[in-house]
Amino acid sequence: MPWWGKSSKDGKRKARKGCVVDTVHGKLRIFSEEKGLRFGSTSVIYQHPSTPLQASCYQSFSGNPIVQPVSLQGGHPSTTRRFYSENVGSKRTGRENFCQPSLLSSFAKPGHIVDTPDGKYIDMEFMTASVSTYNSSVCDDSNRKQFLTNPVPGHGTSRKTATNCSSRLKLKDKSAIPSKKNSRDILRPSNSLLNKPSVSISPGGSIVLKIPPVSASFIAPRSSISNPLVTPRRVIRCQQFVSGKSHANTSLLSSGHHSTPGSCHISGQSSVGDVPELIYRQHGRCSPESSPTVSPTMTSAGTRSRFNSLHPLGAGASPEAHILKSDDRNRQSHKLPLPPVRTSSPVPTMPSSPTSGNSQNVQSSVEADNLPSPGPRWKKGLLLGRGTFGHVYLGFNNESGDMCAMKEVTLYSDDPKSKESAHQLCQEIALLSRLRHPNIVQYYGSEMVDDNIYIYLEYVSGGSIHKVLQVYGPLREAALRSFTKQILSGLAYLHAKNTVHRDVKGANILLQPGGCVKLADFGMAKHITEEIGPMSFKGSPYWIAPEVIRSSNADVSVDIWSLGCTLIEMATGKPPWSQYEGVAALFKISNSNELPPIPDSLSEEGKDFIRKCLQRDPLQRPTAAQLLEHPFVKSSSPLERHTLSPEPVEAMHLATNSGNLQSRNPQFLDPGAIHQIRDSRTVTPISNAHSPKNTASPVSSFANLLPQQQSPWNMSATKLTPILTSHGASGSSIPNGPDIGAIQFHSPRSPKHMSERLSPTSISTPRASPSASIPISVGNVRPSHHSQSPKHRCDRLSPSLNSSPHAASSSSAHLAEGNVSFSYHTKCPTKNMHGHPISMLWPKHSSYPGPNTSYHNVKPGMFQQVPHISQVTTIHSSVKRDQIIRNFLENRTESELDIGGPGRD
Numbered sequence: 001m002p003w004w005g006k007s008s009k010d011g012k013r014k015a016r017k018g019c020v021v022d023t024v025h026g027k028l029r030i031f032s033e034e035k036g037l038r039f040g041s042t043s044v045i046y047q048h049p050s051t052p053l054q055a056s057c058y059q060s061f062s063g064n065p066i067v068q069p070v071s072l073q074g075g076h077p078s079t080t081r082r083f084y085s086e087n088v089g090s091k092r093t094g095r096e097n098f099c100q101p102s103l104l105s106s107f108a109k110p111g112h113i114v115d116t117p118d119g120k121y122i123d124m125e126f127m128t129a130s131v132s133t134y135n136s137s138v139c140d141d142s143n144r145k146q147f148l149t150n151p152v153p154g155h156g157t158s159r160k161t162a163t164n165c166s167s168r169l170k171l172k173d174k175s176a177i178p179s180k181k182n183s184r185d186i187l188r189p190s191n192s193l194l195n196k197p198s199v200s201i202s203p204g205g206s207i208v209l210k211i212p213p214v215s216a217s218f219i220a221p222r223s224s225i226s227n228p229l230v231t232p233r234r235v236i237r238c239q240q241f242v243s244g245k246s247h248a249n250t251s252l253l254s255s256g257h258h259s260t261p262g263s264c265h266i267s268g269q270s271s272v273g274d275v276p277e278l279i280y281r282q283h284g285r286c287s288p289e290s291s292p293t294v295s296p297t298m299t300s301a302g303t304r305s306r307f308n309s310l311h312p313l314g315a316g317a318s319p320e321a322h323i324l325k326s327d328d329r330n331r332q333s334h335k336l337p338l339p340p341v342r343t344s345s346p347v348p349t350m351p352s353s354p355t356s357g358n359s360q361n362v363q364s365s366v367e368a369d370n371l372p373s374p375g376p377r378w379k380k381g382l383l384l385g386r387g388t389f390g391h392v393y394l395g396f397n398n399e400s401g402d403m404c405a406m407k408e409v410t411l412y413s414d415d416p417k418s419k420e421s422a423h424q425l426c427q428e429i430a431l432l433s434r435l436r437h438p439n440i441v442q443y444y445g446s447e448m449v450d451d452n453i454y455i456y457l458e459y460v461s462g463g464s465i466h467k468v469l470q471v472y473g474p475l476r477e478a479a480l481r482s483f484t485k486q487i488l489s490g491l492a493y494l495h496a497k498n499t500v501h502r503d504v505k506g507a508n509i510l511l512q513p514g515g516c517v518k519l520a521d522f523g524m525a526k527h528i529t530e531e532i533g534p535m536s537f538k539g540s541p542y543w544i545a546p547e548v549i550r551s552s553n554a555d556v557s558v559d560i561w562s563l564g565c566t567l568i569e570m571a572t573g574k575p576p577w578s579q580y581e582g583v584a585a586l587f588k589i590s591n592s593n594e595l596p597p598i599p600d601s602l603s604e605e606g607k608d609f610i611r612k613c614l615q616r617d618p619l620q621r622p623t624a625a626q627l628l629e630h631p632f633v634k635s636s637s638p639l640e641r642h643t644l645s646p647e648p649v650e651a652m653h654l655a656t657n658s659g660n661l662q663s664r665n666p667q668f669l670d671p672g673a674i675h676q677i678r679d680s681r682t683v684t685p686i687s688n689a690h691s692p693k694n695t696a697s698p699v700s701s702f703a704n705l706l707p708q709q710q711s712p713w714n715m716s717a718t719k720l721t722p723i724l725t726s727h728g729a730s731g732s733s734i735p736n737g738p739d740i741g742a743i744q745f746h747s748p749r750s751p752k753h754m755s756e757r758l759s760p761t762s763i764s765t766p767r768a769s770p771s772a773s774i775p776i777s778v779g780n781v782r783p784s785h786h787s788q789s790p791k792h793r794c795d796r797l798s799p800s801l802n803s804s805p806h807a808a809s810s811s812s813a814h815l816a817e818g819n820v821s822f823s824y825h826t827k828c829p830t831k832n833m834h835g836h837p838i839s840m841l842w843p844k845h846s847s848y849p850g851p852n853t854s855y856h857n858v859k860p861g862m863f864q865q866v867p868h869i870s871q872v873t874t875i876h877s878s879v880k881r882d883q884i885i886r887n888f889l890e891n892r893t894e895s896e897l898d899i900g901g902p903g904r905d
């Protein structure tokens with residue numbers, strides 16, 4: 001997020017709120033690998049290549065193995081299709097007396113990134129499909145004049161139009177109330193604006209696809225599939241929107257909250273050219289915290305009616321034609337955005353799931369129209385983190401048991417920040433949907449639910465490198481090599497696609513518990529062409545390349561510079577020049593010829609690697625592909641993963657109860673399958689059992705570093721196993737910490753495998769009353785030995801996970817008594833697959849142990865159960881949590897970390 005001027009800019013923007021109208025509905029588009037969407041069209045058809053038409057219009061994408069956009073012209077009438085409509089409307093613009101038509105906008109539309117015949121990508125501008133404000137920068141004078149001389153039909157004057165815009169926006173929220181007024185307020189572009197799309201170069205250097213404003217009434221279907229937008233009611237009922245101001249006017253705005261340190265958007269004038277003109281919805285009904293999935297009882301028949309009305313086969317060619325026809329009579333009363341069509345795709349349950357099976361899925365789909373609701377699939381759960389523009393939640397599919405990360409951004413029509421948010425989201429969606437790489441967070445889909453945009457991403461449960469550094473301190477060289485190699489691998493892939501990330505830093509690199517790191521946060525990423533580099537200044541001050549500060553001409557080499565900074569960050573816990581304030585840091589970076597201090601702790605290879613990355617002349621920097629050959633990373637080879645294995649308890653539960661181990665893999669989701677719009681009464685599953693697997697197989701595994709080197713990080717990693725227990729659902733509260741989750745924790749292992757891991761000194765946690773200490777059956781635990789291998793630790797401690805799921809719940813009474821309750825890791829899932837909270841074991845009757853403490857002869861009753869570190873933090877509010885953890889990690893022996901408990905050497 002912008003690192004300067006957050007509040008002031010924001011305040012200024014809010015002081016001059018303009019009407020910002022949305023169409024983010026209709027802008028969420030599939031970024032499929034396939035092409036064929038009509039630019040400028042107000043509808044997009046998604047074709048499922050294999051499913052029959054007869055399948056119903058279940059309002060979800062989740063079951064689509066592959067749901068991809070197809071051309072309106074190219075669609076075969078016999079295939080199942082779905083589409084979204086774009087909406088046309090207008091909005092009052094503050095003091096402006098008139099509105100004007102603008103250009104079509106494409107939100108996250110395939111047109112934003114287009115494959116050219118030569119394989120290159122072209123950045124397409126987002127255009128507004130709306131009536132824009134007078135001040136809208138995307139509206140040229142000719143259009144404005146045209147509008148003025150061609151008042152909107154049905155409006156006596158443009159002034160009246162502007163006035164009515166406001167009314168419509170208010171009415172939009174009253175979705176259930178039919179409004180005749182709305183129908184009168186529809187703005188239609190003048191005929192002269194119905195030109196063919198044109199392409200030009202924007203000031204920002206992007207290729208701009210200009211598409212004339214389109215009103216629903218002007219859109220002619222180009223295929224046998226009827227375009228629902230020709231339906232006046234659709235125009236009336238759906239979003240009416242007005243374009244916002246240019247991105248250049250809002251790029252310096254910042255949010256009130258941000259999680260990533262030091263981020264900045266130096267979006268200068270040059271950013272105008274590459275900014276989509278987005279459209280926003282009126283501040284809507286739902287709060288940002290509202291779950292996109294709702295009770296089935298909330299799905300009204302009207303929703304289905306609307307859905308039917310928009311079905312691409314609604315012209316009567318489909319078997320549902322009769323439904324559409326009958327429902328058409330009911331559409332009058334529904335103004336909400338139409339949900340996406342759930343067609344014949346099977347519900348994406350796993351094969352072993354009780355609810356899986358094509359026949360059942362298809363049946364479910366078929367019945368969707370007849371049932372009150374298909375039921376919720378994805379539920380917004382724990383808060384994983386806060387970003388500049390929104391929150392990221394853990395999403396849980398209660399049908400398949402899978403998880404994903406749900407990035408939620410709420411758009412408000414009167415909040416200029418929403419414009420920036422939507423812009424960034426558009427870029428992120430556009431880029432992510434094209435990417436598939438083990439070291440890049442996988443994009444699954446996106447949708448609009450009321451005022452919220454949701455981006456569904458692969459869930460990376462370990463949190464960001466930045467947070468890891470905060471908690472555990474700097475990484476040791478082996479981890480540095482592994483992480484750097486993986487980041488490089490992701491960057492090499494990215495750069496090969498002519499894409500620059502522009503915000504490489506620890507906060508944007510997520511870590512899987514297994515040691516796989518993934519590039520995330522592509523909000524600032526950009527496609528570039530050979531001729532035109534990214535023009536806007538974006539990035540984070542301490543990681544930003546000098547040439548980005550000095551000029552607007554930059555290319556993928558800026559990521560290499562940032563990688564060098566990130567390596568320093570990982571090695572020291574802080575980015576280079578962190579001793580300077582933001583602007584001073586920028587000055588230092590851009591105007592000095594100094595190199596930041598390179599950590600002495602690094603090997604010569606590491607130092608050389610950093611020096612190569614931090615060459616001020618970008619031409620001298622090696623490419624990511626070249627750096628992959630650098631000895632610093634080349635020697636980091638993937639080894640067998642054998643460490644954390646926190647899965648025994650969960651795996652056994654899975655094996656015995658659900659038998660659906662495959663569902664732990666989040667890759668069931670279909671990347672690119674979810675660009676849809678729905679209201680909060682509809683349900684949109686996004687899972688897909690046929691999507692490619694790309695979660696695992698990082699370039700190297702951090703886990704394999706454990707045998708080589710003992711480090712705080714290594715120790716913390718091994719700690720994932722022994723201290724986890726699960727207890728009943730009546731246990732303590734589950735905090736909404738950012739680094740919690742269980743997806744990797746529950747990786748499948750067979751019971752046999754687990755039993756082989758048991759050792760005589762196993763720890764078990766039988767039932768206990770919630771108020772009592774957890775009676776732990778512990779054999780004599782050997783004193784700590786630094787030479788103890790991780791494998792040994794793992795074997796010895798694995799049984800501790802073999803506790804009953806009904807073990808005593810964590811008791812706040814224990815904590816209140818002042819027992820030891822510090823944690824040495826935070827990457828702890830809070831719930832197992834069965835929804836039982838998982839807590840941790842801690843030594844009792846002791847304050848925080850000082851250095852060189854070890855525990856011998858651990859006996860039953862020495863431990864207590866602590867739900868989560870955030871509660872620990874509450875209890876020990878006088879002690880800085882992170883420092884405790886760090887100190888503990890740095891001074892513990894391996895066995896101490898394994899067991900913990902009172903007593904000293």
Ligand SMILES: Nc1ncnc2c1ncn2[C@@H]1O[C@H](COP(=O)(O)OP(=O)(O)OP(=O)(O)O)[C@@H](O)[C@H]1O
Binds near residue numbers: 258384386441457523
């Ligand atoms: N795929 C994911 N899996 C798990 N956690 C995630 C995921 N994506 C994001 N998070 C968490 O949410 C936080 C914020 O996410 P993210 O950085 O993408 O938001 P943002 O608005 O783009 O932030 P920024 O301020 O960097 O622009 C991250 O720091 C991370 O803790």
